[in-house]
Amino acid sequence: MYTLVLIRHGKSVWNLENKFTGWTDVDLSDSGLQEAREAGKILRKHGYQFNLAYTSVLKRSIRTLWIVLHEMNLEWIPVYKSWRLNERHYGSLQGLNKEETAKKYGEDQVHQWRRSMDVKPPPLEKSDDRYEADDPRYAELQDGEYPLTENLKDTEARMLKYWHETIAPSIKEGKKVLISAHGNTLRGLMQYLDHISPDGIANLNIPTGIPLVYELDQDLKPIRHFYLGIEGEVPEGEIDTYIEKHRS
Numbered sequence: 001m002y003t004l005v006l007i008r009h010g011k012s013v014w015n016l017e018n019k020f021t022g023w024t025d026v027d028l029s030d031s032g033l034q035e036a037r038e039a040g041k042i043l044r045k046h047g048y049q050f051n052l053a054y055t056s057v058l059k060r061s062i063r064t065l066w067i068v069l070h071e072m073n074l075e076w077i078p079v080y081k082s083w084r085l086n087e088r089h090y091g092s093l094q095g096l097n098k099e100e101t102a103k104k105y106g107e108d109q110v111h112q113w114r115r116s117m118d119v120k121p122p123p124l125e126k127s128d129d130r131y132e133a134d135d136p137r138y139a140e141l142q143d144g145e146y147p148l149t150e151n152l153k154d155t156e157a158r159m160l161k162y163w164h165e166t167i168a169p170s171i172k173e174g175k176k177v178l179i180s181a182h183g184n185t186l187r188g189l190m191q192y193l194d195h196i197s198p199d200g201i202a203n204l205n206i207p208t209g210i211p212l213v214y215e216l217d218q219d220l221k222p223i224r225h226f227y228l229g230i231e232g233e234v235p236e237g238e239i240d241t242y243i244e245k246h247r248s
């Protein structure tokens with residue numbers, strides 16, 4: 001059996017401001033920093049060990065990983081960053097307030113943009129300042145790979161290439177892997193691992209900063225998964241209660 005731990009970055013500044021973020025490189029909020037510290041303490045308290053970590057090229061997930069590894073005294077392990085673990089690109093919605101956008105376009109349209117598999121948010125124009133393909137961190141992207149917008153299917157496809165080519169082989173080699181990433185990247189990985197239907201994934205949200213543990217068989221098929229809280233495994237369906245109790 002293999003153990004894989006996923007963690008969605010701690011709350012970012014724009015998470016608190018309820019803005020569409022996507023590839024915008026915003027930092028963690030103070031509460032997000034605290035969430036990352038708590039996650040590291042939880043993993044250390046329950047005896048988890050890692051010898052390899054993966055994250056995106058966005059600071060909110062990189063800093064979450066750094067803080068978790070610091071709390072676990074594991075700053076020394078190799079960390080690999082890839083744009084393929086970036087959050088879903090939200091197109092020209094990036095920077096807009098989600099509530100104001102829902103008032104303008106309707107709750108249902110925003111829900112479709114946020115949670116459906118197939119619906120793409122309105123695209124960026126390449127002339128837009130938010131189109132950052134020239135950023136050095138994206139130098140390896142081939143023409144057309146820097147997205148103007150993504151639906152969940154697009155995000156999953158570019159993330160799963162990295163899963164199949166890089167992450168899964170390292171797990172099969174016996175590496176104890178931690179992945180620090182984003183809400184939709186991780187929703188996509190969960191959909192793939194657990195064969196979640198499009199309707200099912202539309203209702204799946206991943207809380208920030210709480211370790212999500214997958215137990216995988218020899219073929220990397222999930223045996224089970226659970227959130228890990230300070231007292232240990234959070235009972236199925238009780239993560240919201242846990243968050244209310246520990247974060248209010």
Ligand SMILES: O=C(O)[C@H](O)COP(=O)(O)O
Binds near residue numbers: 022087090182183184
């Ligand atoms: O990119 C964002 O806006 C958030 O990190 C995820 O937003 P969502 O939960 O609306 O997809």
